Amino acid sequence: MTARALFIAGAGTEIGKTYVTAALTRSLRAQGRAVRTVKPLASGVPPLSDPGFIESDTARLLHAQGLALDEEAVEACSPWRFSAPLSPDQAAVLEGRSLDLADLVGWCRDEIARTEGTLLIEGVGGLMSPVTGAATGLDWLRALGLPALLVSGSYLGAISHALTACETLRFHGVALRAVVVSESPDAPAPAATVAAAIARHAGAPVACLRRGEACPDDLAALI
Ligand SMILES: Nc1ncnc2c1ncn2[C@@H]1O[C@H](COP(=O)(O)OP(=O)(O)OP(=O)(O)O)[C@@H](O)[C@H]1O
Ligand SMILES: C[C@H](N)[C@H](N)CCCCCC(=O)O
């Protein structure tokens, strides 16, 4: 069995990838679709025993899948976890560890092969944030050959960040399934206005997720 898989990339960090991925996961599950959601490489994740773990991407994604927060589920969702809230390569160094792109790609390929239904893979930081000492998130995405869902914010500057990421994906031949604008706090323009500006140049459908909103049906229908 081979999953229909999608890579959730970011125009930057802390802009809503996990929020959007969790919302999408809930929406697909509510429609009765088989979905598995993973964040293979995660930095800023304290140990499971730490009360702060509940705020981690791994915890949020497990919660969206209705899974228990136990060691087995955590390991299956995020096999490479680092405590420091830094670029993962730097966080790994602080723990005297390192990560090889081939291992990360191999793990994802195995998940794609054994998952039934839809597999959502959340990336790390922005599209070109480092994932190892040598490789970026774009290298990871290209090696997997998956289509991308690009998550953007709506803060001032987000339009250029999103379109720069769209151009980079296009240049490297990565299929862009859709862009999702996740409303940033205190943004000076409505998220819908930012989404419309991105839509004029993105060459892909653009959806908008207001603060606290669930996944819009038109976005779930694209996945
Ligand atoms: N549309 C939204 N509504 C409400 N809260 C949101 C929304 N988008 C993002 N957030 C909140 O903003 C914060 C950052 O979002 P999130 O963790 O999804 O970013 P990220 O892109 O996944 O970051 P990272 O690069 O660390 O993976 C979180 O607290 C999240 O819950
Ligand atoms: C800790 C943070 N929330 C993410 N997990 C990692 C973001 C790395 C960004 C690196 C960069 O592009 O400068």
Ligand SMILES: [Mg+2]
């Ligand atoms: Mg995240």
